[in-house]
Amino acid sequence: MKKENTPAPENTSPANQRGPGGLKVSNNELKALGINDVKILENFSRVANGLLKHAVMDKPEILANLEALIDDPMPYALKKGGKFKNLAESVINLRKEGKFLKQQRSTFALKEEIADFPVWGLEHIEVGALAQMKTAVKLPIAVAGALMPDAHQGYGLPIGGVLATTANTIIPFAVGVDIACRMCLSIFDLPAATVDTEADMLKGMLMDHTYFGIGCTTKSYHDSSLFDSKTWGETKVIRNLKDKAYAQLGTSGTGNHFVEWGELTLAEGALDGIPAGNYLALLSHSGSRGFGGCVADHYSKIAMSKTKLPPEAKHLAWLNLDNDEGQEYWIAMNLAGEYASANHHEIHNKIARALNLNPLMRIENHHNFAWQEQLADGTPVMVHRKGATPAGPGVLGIIPGSMSTPGFVVRGKGDAASINSASHGAGRLMSRSAAFKTLDKVAIAANLADKRITLMGSDVDEAPMAYKDIHAVMAAQSNLVEVLAKFEPRIVKMADPKEKPED
Known part of the structure; x- marks a missing residue:
């Protein structure tokens, strides 16, 4: 049996299946997602590079889906005919057996102090929206924030939220x-x-x-x-x-x-x-x-x-x-x-x-x-x-x-x-x-x-x-x-x- 840190043989790994432009999803990129078992790594690599080879998805989208699957495999397992359904089901089964417990990766820490931000019409704004704005201004990239009087809770940034971040960063959900x-x-x-x-x-x-x-x-x-x-x-x-x-x-x-x-x-x-x-x-x-x-x-x-x-x-x-x-x-x-x-x-x-x-x-x-x-x-x-x-x-x-x-x-x-x-x-x-x-x-x-x-x-x-x-x-x-x-x-x-x- 191979040790967990033994790499898959380079001449047989599906990661050598190259997609358009010679791209491939490497073993190191998959390991960076927290995958530390060789057999699981091979399964992920086979699926990832198969999708890439046949131009079903591009590399960033594949990696993003694999990351989301590892965080929560259930939505992928429930999706009828989904490209990642089998992988998701295998992850769920492994976790039931106490296996494939994802490695914890470092996260960006939020600022400890909540920066002051102005609120218009505070009496009209629900607590959830205020809490979301307080979280947003604690981001390490946050520079300033403001909350408008129509604000209500959303995903990430509240609806009615205004957030200024460093000039070279952008938040899709904001x-x-x-x-x-x-x-x-x-x-x-x-x-x-x-x-x-x-x-x-x-x-x-x-x-x-x-x-x-x-x-x-x-x-x-x-x-x-x-x-x-x-x-x-x-x-x-x-x-x-x-x-x-x-x-x-x-x-x-x-x-x-x-x-x-x-x-x-x-x-x-x-x-x-x-x-x-x-x-x-x-x-x-x-x-x-x-x-x-x-x-x-x-x-x-x-x-x-x-x-x-x-x-x-x-x-x-x-x-x-x-x-x-x-x-x-x-x-x-x-x-x-x-x-x-x-x-x-x-x-x-x-x-x-x-x-x-x-x-x-x-x-x-x-x-x-x-x-x-x-x-x-x-x-x-x-x-x-x-x-x-x-x-x-x-x-x-x-x-x-x-x-x-x-x-x-x-x-x-x-x-x-x-x-x-x-x-x-x-x-x-x-x-x-x-x-x-x-x-x-x-x-x-x-x-x-x-x-x-x-x-x-x-x-x-x-x-x-x-x-x-x-x-x-x-x-x-x-x-x-x-x-x-x-x-x-x-x-x-x-x-x-x-x-x-x-x-």
């Missing part, structure tokens, strides 16, 4: 799963009363030109020139997702994503070139669809395999921009930003064409993204805004409420303590499961009728009562943004109730 989720508003030179006088026509436009759902695709294109960009060929991950992204251009997600008509009330001089008045406006909320979701999943796994953190911080694992994986994610994230913008433009341009009227103005902003910026003292940082709106000096943005409460067009005041940020909406008051358990459908219908809301799609978990009071949230951040206009939703389209929420 950007979010829906990369570059964003708002887009088109203001039309039509009276707000059009939502009543031409309600059927406007409803028909939403039915004809918007598509919702996790796997939904579009039926026509207004402008697909984004796909001429050479960036779509930059990495294997991007190349593999190009067709999916193309098919979903101009579509919207599920959960809290929407496209809606409403009444925009604008004061004199608030927006250059547009007189005071009440206007018809179109507002949409969605992100980078399956493309962004797959990018987030791929690189968050890699980050968690590369950067080991204590359990409470594991979702805050980062990538280094000095390394290939970090650069790949940076390229993919920025492309997801362009793609998310193009998605909204497809929707708005198609509807504008159907209306036979170009908008007077279009305003838009990301709120799940990372930007290379500088703090007030000149320190270069990477600013992660997960469910937070950029609010630098003079920067325009949109902060929505709920399907029956107003949203607001805002101008940033450039508050340094907030890291030039504001809330991205009202924020959830309760979880989706709590909404289904506690909210009354009759009361929801009465609320919508009272506010004269026509709703197409959605379910109880998106009811207005599931959200915080947008007026209280806006009052809590009056030093962060100036309100320029108010948008009242009237005709709202969202995904069908059967669709799983993905926001």
Whole structure:
């Protein structure tokens, strides 16, 4: 019997099966995952290099999946037809026998002291979100943080959390799963009363030109020139997702994503070139669809395999921009930003064409993204805004409420303590499961009728009562943004109730 530290013979090891470009998953790389038994090492090597040889996955993705499997094999064992199913089952069986107890590897220690970070609207924020933010600012790469008044618990960084890290680091989970989720508003030179006088026509436009759902695709294109960009060929991950992204251009997600008509009330001089008045406006909320979701999943796994953190911080694992994986994610994230913008433009341009009227103005902003910026003292940082709106000096943005409460067009005041940020909406008051358990459908219908809301799609978990009071949230951040206009939703389209929420 071989000793545990005896290497597998080099002339027979499956690790010599080379993938595209001569790459292979080496025994040393597998040992670095904590594998210290020769037979187990050979099994992992056979699977890993088989996948690599046949170009099923690239090397970082294989290693990330193996790392995740070793941490928790059950999800892989339960996945019917999964590439790692047999490995996962063998690991589970070995552990039942008291074998293959993974070696403990060193982790990055969190800072002992919790850095001070400002909180807006503390009375509106749940304990879980505060705890997550406290963990985030203890990361060794954390430079500054802030919590917006719509904050609630998420994965890693809370929704409504802003985190500045050292300039060469980026945290996929602090950007979010829906990369570059964003708002887009088109203001039309039509009276707000059009939502009543031409309600059927406007409803028909939403039915004809918007598509919702996790796997939904579009039926026509207004402008697909984004796909001429050479960036779509930059990495294997991007190349593999190009067709999916193309098919979903101009579509919207599920959960809290929407496209809606409403009444925009604008004061004199608030927006250059547009007189005071009440206007018809179109507002949409969605992100980078399956493309962004797959990018987030791929690189968050890699980050968690590369950067080991204590359990409470594991979702805050980062990538280094000095390394290939970090650069790949940076390229993919920025492309997801362009793609998310193009998605909204497809929707708005198609509807504008159907209306036979170009908008007077279009305003838009990301709120799940990372930007290379500088703090007030000149320190270069990477600013992660997960469910937070950029609010630098003079920067325009949109902060929505709920399907029956107003949203607001805002101008940033450039508050340094907030890291030039504001809330991205009202924020959830309760979880989706709590909404289904506690909210009354009759009361929801009465609320919508009272506010004269026509709703197409959605379910109880998106009811207005599931959200915080947008007026209280806006009052809590009056030093962060100036309100320029108010948008009242009237005709709202969202995904069908059967669709799983993905926001």
